[in-house]
Amino acid sequence: MSALMKIQRVTGRPIPLRGNDIDTDRIIPARYLKAVTFDGLGQAAFFDERFDAQGNSKGHIMDDPKFLAKGPRVAIVNKNFGCGSSREHAPQALLRWGIKALIGESFADIFFGNCVALGIPCVTASEADVAALMQAVEADPGHDLTVDLEALSASYRNTSYAVQLPPGVRNQLLQGTWDGTRVLLDAGERIGQTAARLPYVRGFGN
């Protein structure tokens, strides 16, 4: 339950991560889950895509000097990004690598929910717009992109693209109420009242 943090827009250096069905094993290989904290996951993001067995760079876009930047970044992805394992280590690794927002054609359900819990907007755009945005960034990298949750737009180099976010999630981010625990505990006694109505909670007693 961090302090209320409203997220209205995210500005950062864009990074296209091309491909459909990119799973969370690829985003963070399981060996990096052997830890009791999320610290240090940033450098392990997409590790096996970026480095060979000897740790030499394979020239992945995340290590391409043209796309290097300090400060926040915005990932641009295709369809069903983050499918597979529920590991929150995946968005945690992306966040720690600097990714504060994602624009994509679609996201896997669990990944999307994990991102909301961390205050990372995952906005969707049409296939054509995602393709155009990826092309624009690859052709002319090195500029900031802005995702605006109020205007529901993503803008890069004087071009603006329409993006979508479910209204409820959008409100949570805009109002800073995306931190789940605080909101859920607000229900107070109603939690116990719901439990009391469930026969199995009472052990199916008479």
Place this chain on the structure above:
Amino acid sequence: MAKTLLDKVWDAHTVTELPSGQTQLFIGLHLVHEVTSPQAFQMLRELKLPVLYPDRTVATVDHIIPTHTQVRPFDDEQAETMMREIERNCRDFGIRLFDRSTGNQGIVHVIGPELGLTQPGLTIACGDSHTSTHGAFGNVAFGIGTSQVRDVLASQCLAIKKPKLRRIEVGGTLPPGVYAKDVILHIIRMLGVKGGVGYAYEYAGAVLDRMSMEERMTVCNMSIEAGARCGYVNPDQTTYDYLGGRPLAPQQGAFERAVAWWQSMASEPGAGYDDVARLDGSSLSPVVTWGINPGQAIGVDESIPRADSFPADEREVAEDAYGYMDLRPGTPIAGTRIDVAFIGSCTNGRLSDLREAARVAKLGKVKSHVKAIVVPGSQEVARQAEAEGLDEVFRASGFEWRLPGCSMCLAMNPDKLVGRQVCASSSNRNFKGRQGSPSGRTLLMSPAMVAAAAIEGAVSDVRRILEGTGR
């Protein structure tokens, strides 16, 4: 109006509708394991919050534990640290931990049902995407991330949007040598790995009606591989018979009252669905995956499909898969040489899986170039299998008989592929690098098909081996 099980479970567990448009849902059973929980407990400590319903929270250890020896301390210091952390967290927060000393340790999705904790009508959450397994009992069970684990520990609730519902009817009769694993792999192939995003899946039809609980668990387990966060089968007599007498299921008079409530939670005839899909189980063959996601699957008698046979948005992934797997379109999948055979996991590590694999294993010897391991899903599965002599059948055939855990499904323990090894695996994911080697390759199939591949040294049609012809 007629309601579905999803409607009824959702309504019964709704605490309130949240301004975000999500439902605040009470969670009837929270399952915890060592990998996705330590950060959640740490957050609770920082917030000075207790676990709200420790008696509705149950923990075990499965992902990181080694399967060759489980003597403590583990050789792997990181694994030992994680074990100590979950032990401390369960002690500090008053949560029951089923570790090895209890005799009931195992993969979280194996022990929940085995103990009778997994019941119809519940909401179940766990920091693991294969939580959908529990839906076999007619409940709403889904995987969550670590921040949501914290939410459930603190409030026994989740903020979640109700999914749409697709009914999948599997009619006919499965031919010999075709198993629950083949049914779900076929469904994923048919509807796609993205087809279930935003949906829950209700599995039904004559094939599901006749399946045992263990088979239904295999089907529901892989719902997430279809993109569906949860999948379920309506409860019936098979469900109640399985639960009767389980240690943590309702006992005696309470059991009868429980059955009445469970029955009342099933989907009603005439209930509405957002979509319905049908397939004929009689026409299915044993299925093998050839690519890098579970939807890239074909019958063992088919050839690897060409990229132009896929919809536009799957072609690039197919091209990627040919390169990664080093398999050429147009070549038959049967005969693909394997290096490793793995039988186990939350998908296929239960007694009936081991029985079917043993039927095949006893017809031959593991080829000398193949490393073959069998990992029972729990201590209870191991005990029952050993009582039937299955361990001896596997050993005599050349398999290693291991201790319970997740093992080579995700390779967070010493069981890993090496280099570009090809593994015939009864697990659930063939993602790049999934089994521990960044270039390792996985072919998913049923446990009987894995045993067939082990004794032939290559992907083989288990139907042929079981008939005893051509050998």
